Amino acid sequence: MRAPLPDFPWDALAPYGEIARSHPGGIIDLSQGTPVDPTPDFIQEVFGRASNSPSYPLTAGTPELRAAISKWARERLGASGEFDVLPVIGSKELVAWLPTILEAKKVLIPEIAYPTYHVGALIGGAESIPVGIDSSTWPSADLAWLNSPSNPTGRVHSIDEVKACIQWSRDSGSILASDECYLEFDHTAQSISVLSQTGSDNSNILAVHSLSKRSSMAGYRAAFMIGDSQLISRIREFRKHAGMIVPLPVQKAMTAALADDKHVAIQRARYNARRELLSPALKAVGFRIEFSNSGLYIWCTRDEDAWTSVEWLAHKGILATPGSFYGDKGARHIRIAMTATDDHIKDAVLRLEA
Numbered sequence: 001m002r003a004p005l006p007d008f009p010w011d012a013l014a015p016y017g018e019i020a021r022s023h024p025g026g027i028i029d030l031s032q033g034t035p036v037d038p039t040p041d042f043i044q045e046v047f048g049r050a051s052n053s054p055s056y057p058l059t060a061g062t063p064e065l066r067a068a069i070s071k072w073a074r075e076r077l078g079a080s081g082e083f084d085v086l087p088v089i090g091s092k093e094l095v096a097w098l099p100t101i102l103e104a105k106k107v108l109i110p111e112i113a114y115p116t117y118h119v120g121a122l123i124g125g126a127e128s129i130p131v132g133i134d135s136s137t138w139p140s141a142d143l144a145w146l147n148s149p150s151n152p153t154g155r156v157h158s159i160d161e162v163k164a165c166i167q168w169s170r171d172s173g174s175i176l177a178s179d180e181c182y183l184e185f186d187h188t189a190q191s192i193s194v195l196s197q198t199g200s201d202n203s204n205i206l207a208v209h210s211l212s213k214r215s216s217m218a219g220y221r222a223a224f225m226i227g228d229s230q231l232i233s234r235i236r237e238f239r240k241h242a243g244m245i246v247p248l249p250v251q252k253a254m255t256a257a258l259a260d261d262k263h264v265a266i267q268r269a270r271y272n273a274r275r276e277l278l279s280p281a282l283k284a285v286g287f288r289i290e291f292s293n294s295g296l297y298i299w300c301t302r303d304e305d306a307w308t309s310v311e312w313l314a315h316k317g318i319l320a321t322p323g324s325f326y327g328d329k330g331a332r333h334i335r336i337a338m339t340a341t342d343d344h345i346k347d348a349v350l351r352l353e354a
């Protein structure tokens, strides 16, 4: 029998949401990293035109989507050699189900991490073991998750760190799954895909990507994986039985989104400008910013319990996430998301300065 799932962490934040909502200027929600900038018009148009969709879609994805993912993987991620691709409904769903699909018994997760890695291991009845980035300290396992740029810290793994993780996978014969859903949002550090470091041998390597943030398509539930052909074939066979097929209008919207980089550059500039505005204001009120070199978040601390920082900000009408949601090591940090409108970010700066 599997271990019980933890309480849903966001429920614990609700009382602080109430405090923030009572601010005369209303709440500025910088807690959940849910995109607020519109899905680009051209993607919405493709989706709308595909709404007549009477037949079942292919689990493997349309030939056009498969080609678009492969091209993007080679050109943007630097993938080489033989690999396969598979669209999935949202990467959260994949993270939650991958240990089950792979029948993993031991799963390594980053010690400060997106909570679904742990939950996915629990759902699969597996043990989840938090580890640091230095893979020379890792125990043996069936599956290890990497996440760079990291949610919540915005840390970017170096080429050497990524290569060492690949070596761990080769030496142990274990699967390395690299969650790269923030890879397009470079700021002061350039993030690399695990696929660029495999020397064309992609065995036991999976890269997981999502269009939720890259193309502001979180509501579409559009994600995909790229990597070891045999492994992806095994996952595809499972999915042919289990469903979780990406709807055809979404597949078409994904194909269009992947063919365009311009909207990604605009979105990257938006997130980075918001970080540039907020960072000095947070520092001025005593927060020390750590990592936060890329991705979607500012990870910071006032060397106090995370909930104390959350409450202090809530009285200014600003809702942040306590770092304890991401593991014990985050208990004195908070996470601030750049997923608020420019006006809200400017207002947050004014409230911090007041």
Ligand SMILES: Cc1ncc(COP(=O)(O)O)c(C=O)c1O
Binding pocket: 033, 090, 091, 092, 093, 095, 114, 147, 150, 151, 179, 181, 209, 210, 211, 212, 213, 218, 222, 223
């Ligand atoms: C590290 C990480 N992986 C995966 C996801 C899931 O994203 P989605 O399900 O929208 O693809 C998130 C969402 O916040 C995340 O932070």
